[in-house]
Amino acid sequence: MSGDPELVADLTTPALAVDLGRFDRNVATMAEARPGPALRPHVKAFKSTALAARLADAGHRSFCSATVRELEGMAGAGLDHDLLLANEVVDYTRLGRLVERGAAITVAVDSTETVVAAAAGGVERVLIDVDVGLPRCGCQVDDAGRLADLARSKGLEVRGVMGYEGHLMMVLNPEEKRAKVEKSMRRLLAAHEAVGGDIVSAGGTGTYAVNTWANEIQAGSYCLMDTQYVTLGYPFEIALSVVATVISVNTRGWFVIDAGLKALGMDHGNPTSTRGEVLFCSDEHTTIRPDDGDIPAVGDRIQLLPAHVDPTVAKHRQFWVLAAEQPAGPEAPVAERRIVDRWDIDLRHW
Amino acid sequence: MSGDPELVADLTTPALAVDLGRFDRNVATMAEARPGPALRPHVKAFKSTALAARLADAGHRSFCSATVRELEGMAGAGLDHDLLLANEVVDYTRLGRLVERGAAITVAVDSTETVVAAAAGGVERVLIDVDVGLPRCGCQVDDAGRLADLARSKGLEVRGVMGYEGHLMMVLNPEEKRAKVEKSMRRLLAAHEAVGGDIVSAGGTGTYAVNTWANEIQAGSYCLMDTQYVTLGYPFEIALSVVATVISVNTRGWFVIDAGLKALGMDHGNPTSTRGEVLFCSDEHTTIRPDDGDIPAVGDRIQLLPAHVDPTVAKHRQFWVLAAEQPAGPEAPVAERRIVDRWDIDLRHW
Numbered sequence: 001m002s003g004d005p006e007l008v009a010d011l012t013t014p015a016l017a018v019d020l021g022r023f024d025r026n027v028a029t030m031a032e033a034r035p036g037p038a039l040r041p042h043v044k045a046f047k048s049t050a051l052a053a054r055l056a057d058a059g060h061r062s063f064c065s066a067t068v069r070e071l072e073g074m075a076g077a078g079l080d081h082d083l084l085l086a087n088e089v090v091d092y093t094r095l096g097r098l099v100e101r102g103a104a105i106t107v108a109v110d111s112t113e114t115v116v117a118a119a120a121g122g123v124e125r126v127l128i129d130v131d132v133g134l135p136r137c138g139c140q141v142d143d144a145g146r147l148a149d150l151a152r153s154k155g156l157e158v159r160g161v162m163g164y165e166g167h168l169m170m171v172l173n174p175e176e177k178r179a180k181v182e183k184s185m186r187r188l189l190a191a192h193e194a195v196g197g198d199i200v201s202a203g204g205t206g207t208y209a210v211n212t213w214a215n216e217i218q219a220g221s222y223c224l225m226d227t228q229y230v231t232l233g234y235p236f237e238i239a240l241s242v243v244a245t246v247i248s249v250n251t252r253g254w255f256v257i258d259a260g261l262k263a264l265g266m267d268h269g270n271p272t273s274t275r276g277e278v279l280f281c282s283d284e285h286t287t288i289r290p291d292d293g294d295i296p297a298v299g300d301r302i303q304l305l306p307a308h309v310d311p312t313v314a315k316h317r318q319f320w321v322l323a324a325e326q327p328a329g330p331e332a333p334v335a336e337r338r339i340v341d342r343w344d345i346d347l348r349h350w
Numbered sequence: 351m352s353g354d355p356e357l358v359a360d361l362t363t364p365a366l367a368v369d370l371g372r373f374d375r376n377v378a379t380m381a382e383a384r385p386g387p388a389l390r391p392h393v394k395a396f397k398s399t400a401l402a403a404r405l406a407d408a409g410h411r412s413f414c415s416a417t418v419r420e421l422e423g424m425a426g427a428g429l430d431h432d433l434l435l436a437n438e439v440v441d442y443t444r445l446g447r448l449v450e451r452g453a454a455i456t457v458a459v460d461s462t463e464t465v466v467a468a469a470a471g472g473v474e475r476v477l478i479d480v481d482v483g484l485p486r487c488g489c490q491v492d493d494a495g496r497l498a499d500l501a502r503s504k505g506l507e508v509r510g511v512m513g514y515e516g517h518l519m520m521v522l523n524p525e526e527k528r529a530k531v532e533k534s535m536r537r538l539l540a541a542h543e544a545v546g547g548d549i550v551s552a553g554g555t556g557t558y559a560v561n562t563w564a565n566e567i568q569a570g571s572y573c574l575m576d577t578q579y580v581t582l583g584y585p586f587e588i589a590l591s592v593v594a595t596v597i598s599v600n601t602r603g604w605f606v607i608d609a610g611l612k613a614l615g616m617d618h619g620n621p622t623s624t625r626g627e628v629l630f631c632s633d634e635h636t637t638i639r640p641d642d643g644d645i646p647a648v649g650d651r652i653q654l655l656p657a658h659v660d661p662t663v664a665k666h667r668q669f670w671v672l673a674a675e676q677p678a679g680p681e682a683p684v685a686e687r688r689i690v691d692r693w694d695i696d697l698r699h700w
Contacts, residue, residue, distance in 0.1 A: 088597040089597065283394055297463075
C-alpha cells in the first residue's frame with residue numbers, strides 16, 4: 001500500500017470499515033428521536049473524536065465516557081462542552097488536570113470514598129450513580145441523599161443522578177421491556193427525589209425508545225451497530241464491518257480469511273460472514289463454510305459483521321469510511337468500494 | 351502518576367503485569383525441554399520484541415509470527431536471524447521490503463496463488479503449509495509435492511513443511527493426545543517426503559512435550575500462560591495478570607473493578623479473580639462476588655488471571671514487569687509489589 005487507500009482493495013487487512021450512508025442514517029434517526037441534549041452519546045462505543053464531532057454536528061454536544069483516557073481525548077479535541085465520566089474513579093490526578101485546563105467535567109460517584117476522591121481531586125461537579133438493577137456500580141436508593149449531602153458539604157455541585165439499566169438492553173418483548181425499565185427507573189427517580197439537580201441520566205441503545213423517565217439517554221452503539229443489537233428490530237442499520245482477505249481455500253469445504261479474534265470483540269460470540277457460515281475464529285483467522293456455489297478465490301476481500309461493536313472498535317487504530325453512494329452500486333464487490341475518509345480511533349487504552 | 355511507576359500501586363489501571371520469577375522459570379523449563387532451534391517461539395502470543403529478546407538470550411534465535419506487522423517489528427529489533435511467517439499472505443509489498451533490507455524471512459504457502467505471490471513479492475524461502483486436521487490453512491498432503499515443485503520452479507528455496515495441530519492442544523488424556531498428534535504428524539511427514547527440505551515445523555504449548563515428530567515447535571503461550579493452558583498440568587506457571595482497582599463495593603454482595611472485557615481476551619470465557627468469583631465482565635468493569643470475609647475496599651488493587659493469553663496481550667500497550675523476588679514476600683498485597691521493567695507490546699495491529 002502506498003499513499004492513502006482509495007478503494008477497499010488498497011487496505012491492509014484486517015481493517016475496520018464504516019458505511020457512511022448507514023452511519024448517517026443512524027445518526028439522523030437518533031437525532032430525531034432524542035434531539036440535542038436528550039441524547040448524551042457514549043463515546044465508549046466508538047472511541048473516536050472524529051466520529052464524536054459528527055454527533056456534535058447532529059446536535060448532541062454533551063457526551064459521556066467510561067474512562068479517563070476518553071475524557072482526555074475529548075477535551076483535547078475541544079469536545080468538552082459537557083463531559084460526563086459515567087463511571088467511578090479513585091485516582092483524580094489526570095481528571096483534576098483536565099478541569100484546571102477548563103474542561104467541563106462531571107463524574108459519577110457512588111460511595112463515600114469516591115465523593116471524597118472527587119472533592120480532593122479538583123473536580124467540581126458530580127452525579128450520584130444509583131444501582132437500578134444491573135449488578136455493577138451505583139449506590140442503593142436509600143443512600144443517594146446521604147451521598148449528595150456529603151458531596152455538597154465538600155463544595156461539589158450535584159447535578160442529579162444516573163443509573164444504567166444494562167440488564168434490560170436485550171429484553172425483546174416491548175411490554176415486558178417497558179415494565180422492567182419503568183421499575184428500574186422508579187428506583188432512579190426515587191433517588192433523584194433525595195438528590196435533587198437537573199439531570200436524570202440513564203439508558204442505552206437498547207432502551208433509548210422506551211426509557212421516557214430519564215431526561216438524557218447514554219447511547220453510543222446505535223451509530224455503528226452490531227449483529228446482537230440489530231436483533232432488537234430498532235431502526236438502526238449495521239454500519240460497521242471488518243474487511244478481510246481470503247488467504248486459503250480448502251477443498252475439504254471451508255475457506256480462511258486473515259481476520260480473527262484479535263480483530264473482533266468475541267464476548268457476544270462469533271461474527272457473521274456475508275459469504276458463508278462462520279465455523280470458528282482463531283487469533284488471526286476465521287474459518288468459514290462457503291454458501292453453496294459461492295466459493296471465493298484466494299485474494300478476495302470479504303466483510304465480517306461483528307457481534308459486539310464496542311470491544312471490536314477498541315482493537316483497531318482507525319475506521320476506514322466507505323462512501324455513502326457507491327458509483328458501482330450496492331452489489332459491487334466490497335474490494336471496489338471507495339474510501340472517503342479515515343477516522344482515527346484515538347480514545348483507546350486507559 | 352508522575353514519572354515511572356515503582357510499585358503496582360502507581361500504575362494506571364487496568365494494567366498488564368508479568369511476574370518475572372514465573373516468567374523466567376517458564377522460559378528455563380522450555381529451553382531445557384526444547385533447546386535452541388528445537389523451539390521456534392511464536393511471537394503472536396506476546397507481541398513484544400523486549401520479551402522475544404529474552405527468549406533469544408535463552409537460546410531460541412528462530413521465531414515465527416502470524417502477521418506481517420510482527421515480522422516488521424522483529425526485523426526492526428534485529429531479531430531477524432530466521433523469521434517464519436507461519437501464515438499465508440497475498441500482498442507481499444511489505445515483506446518484499448523486509449527481504450530487501452536483509453531480513454531472513456521464510457513464508458508459509460499452501461496454494462498456487464500464495465506460491466506465485468511469494469515468488470513475485472521478493473521472498474526467497476518458503477515452507478509448504480499442510481492441513482494436519484485443524485480446519486484452517488494448509489494444503490492437502492497429496493498436493494504438497496506439486497506446490498514444492500512449483501515453488502522451486504519459480505526460484506524459491508523450499509525449506510520443508512509446517513502444520514499446526516491446533517485442534518489437539520487441549521486434549522487432556524496423555525495417551526489419546528499422543529496417538530492423535532502422531533496421526534496428525536504422519537500427515538505432515540508424508541507431505542515432507544514429497545516436499546523435502548530440513549524443516550518439519552509444528553506444535554504449540556499444548557503439544558510441545560508430546561510432538562516428537564516435528565523438529566521445531568511453534569510455542570509462545572508457555573512463557574506467560576493463562577487459566578486455560580494451565581489446566582493441562584504442564585510445568586509452566588501463570589505469569590500474566592491484569593491489575594485492576596476496586597471502584598465500587600455493593601452491599602448487595604458484589605464489588606466492581608475497573609478492568610473489563612476491553613482489557614481481556616474473552617473467547618475462552620471469563621477471567622479468574624484471586625479475590626472471589628467473577629460474575630460477568632462489561633466493557634470496562636468486572637463484577638465479582640467476594641470470598642467470605644474478604645470484602646475489599648474501594649481503591650484496593652487486585653489481579654485478574656486471563657483465560658486466553660494471546661488476545662489479552664494484544665489489547666495492551668505494555669507489560670509491567672514485577673520483580674522476581676519481593677522483599678515483602680509473596681503474600682504482600684499486589685499494590686506493594688515492585689515494578690522492575692516495562693516491556694512494550696510493540697508488535698500489535700497489522
